[in-house]
Amino acid sequence: MDLLLELQQHLIGLRNDALAMQQRFQDDILQCETGLQASACNLLHYLGVRQQDIRPLQHALSRYGFSSLSVMEPYTLAHINAVLSLLQNLTGRQCDAPVPPVDYLSGPQLLKERTRQLLGERPARHAAHIMVTMPTEAATHPDLVNDLVAAGMNVMRINCAHDHASAWRAMVDNQRAASKALGLPCKVQADLAGPKLRTGPIQSSGCLAKLKPRRDIYGVVLEPCRVWLHSRASDTLPAGMHKQLLVEDGFLQQCQVQDRIQLVDCRGQRRKLRVVQVQAGGCIAELSHTAYVASDTQLCLKRGEKNIAITIPMGLPDVVVPIELFCGDELILTRDPLPGVHQQRDQSGQLVKPGRIHCTVSEAFDHVQPGQRVWFDDGKIGAEVLSCDGRQMILRITLAKPTGSKLRAEKGINFPDTELPIAALTEKDLQDLESVVNLVDIVALSFVRHPDDLESLHRELNRLGRPDMGVVLKIENRQAFENLPRILLTGLRHGRSLGVMIARGDLAVEVGFERLSEVQQEILWLCEAAHVPVIWATQILESMAKQGVPSRAEVSDAGMSVLAECAMLNKGPYIVDTVKMLGGILSRMDQHYHKRRATLRALDVAKLQ
Secondary structure, X not given: OHHHHHHHHHHHHHHHHHHHHHHHOHHHHHHOOHHHHHHHHHHHHHHHHOOOOOHHHHHHHHHOOOOOHHHOHHHHHHHHHHHHHHHHHHHOOOOOOOOOOOOOOHHHHHHHHHHHHHHOOOOOOOOOEEEEEOOHHHHOOHHHHHHHHHHOOOEEEEEOOOOOHHHHHHXXXXXXXXXXXXXXXXXXXXXXXXXXXXXXXXXXXXXXXXXXXXXXXXXOEEEOEEEEEEOOOOOOOOOOOOEEEEOOHHHXXXXXXXXXXXXXXXXXXXXXXXXXXXXXXXXXXXXXXXXXXXXXXXXXXXXXOEEEEEEOOEOOOEOOOOEEEOOOOEEEEEOOOOOEEOOEEOOOOOEEEOEEEEEOOOOHHHHOOOOOEEEEOOOOEEEEEEEEOOOEEEEEEEEOXXXXXXXXXXXXXXXXXXXXXXXXXXXXXXHHHHHHOOOOOEEEEOOOOOHHHHHHHHHHHHHOOOOOOEEEEEEOOHHHHHOHHHHHHHHHHHOOOEEEEEEXXXXXXXXXXXXXXXXXXXXXXXXXXXXXOEEEEOOOOHHHHHHOOOOHHHHHHHHHHHHOOEEEEOOOOOHHHHHHHHHHHHHHHOOOEEOOEEOOOOOHHHOOO
């Protein structure tokens, strides 16, 4: 009996903590939309309880067969009251039970209704919605969009970091037509690009074209390299051609079948191309040995032993060699937008002069401190800040492949330990918002860090006459995760449809890969307590979308997306089949789980013969 009384007292203390948190933030609750105050109150109750380590209490309750507190998110106070009521019946010690803001029915129902408002009606075959990122082809290939809607896409995602306003409009037009023809609802979300923390350009190493015949495993030429020589720049390579060279029109006019084009390539190797066809606008030549052609390589047209014409190739592509980094190397980040330069090493491979590359976010140079971490290219390369004078940041590489890691231009940079005062809405975002505000149903805000970022978006949407626009907050950095309770309260205050996307790519880099599973669970818990739907994103069935076959780990990950209200797929050549596979996985997992609670469906494997 003493232990039961102790458990009862512990639970009363937890309930008091929940009520104290509610009282402390009562003004915030009252500022919320009337219909959302219960959710704000429940979130604060949950936060009050989770400030303590309640694992010992959990174990003690389970020993007596009481309900676990691990499923209390959508109805925290009601659940504590229910467990206390059972304990009171055993101990005889009575205490008043405060009226909860939501109960076992209304809490989950609020989450379902908010999900419906934001993402649309519940899909027919499974509870979670499926969101798909649109490729550029979705603007010009209505059949692709039609197939995606038919396969089970419930939300079309447009990434405003790519394409342009006219393409976005065409994508939406194709989606609306597909939904109408199929009788299947589908919402549209536009993701604003947000501030770009990226590496700048790297200095070109020159202009070069590699002409290479096709060989078998023994090096025998199976097919010569067919080169299209022409005088007008074009991105389109004629059918059957392997490479193209842009040359002067006068040179082309003198070419005849069986002529030879001789050259000495960048390695000093003598090579010749044989003209096999002449036609309007150019000629076709074949090469049987690999050649490296630079912008100063002379092309000599010969007919027999006679020199007919000499020219040099034009418009060769720039060759940009990435900066190769090893653990222990130094790297300089520059505030000035200068082209990156490669490091210099001595004959033994020791670093003599570090490489240099531009960082596109100047605020980093004002706030970074020695000892703080820097990550490049989705966490593939790690570094530590040694010093920063406001113009240059000197880093020491702490993570790279043993054989060296390559840092390229336009790769992401993360400063997980640095508080960067960067607004989530950029000038480009404001322009894009005006382009999509009357096209889409939902706007996703990238790189949220503080409640003020959400306030800025609300002001812009109100200014543009869309107070009804749904908003999704992309949690993809450490500050957003740490400020999530405040951000959720701010979202509830405005009353519009609200959702949260767990953007696991950048988030994993920011919090550490080893913490990602833990952090995404905490986000799910907090959002369920606030009755806010969650979108599970990044690399779901990515191998399936890109290569047509998923990995086993990806299938397991896709199954766990049933914990969220929506799962997001990225684009790929096999995306239609991927949508179908994800739908099948979700429909099966729905029979076993509702959020984190096992539904205890009858198991065939349990039927012993």
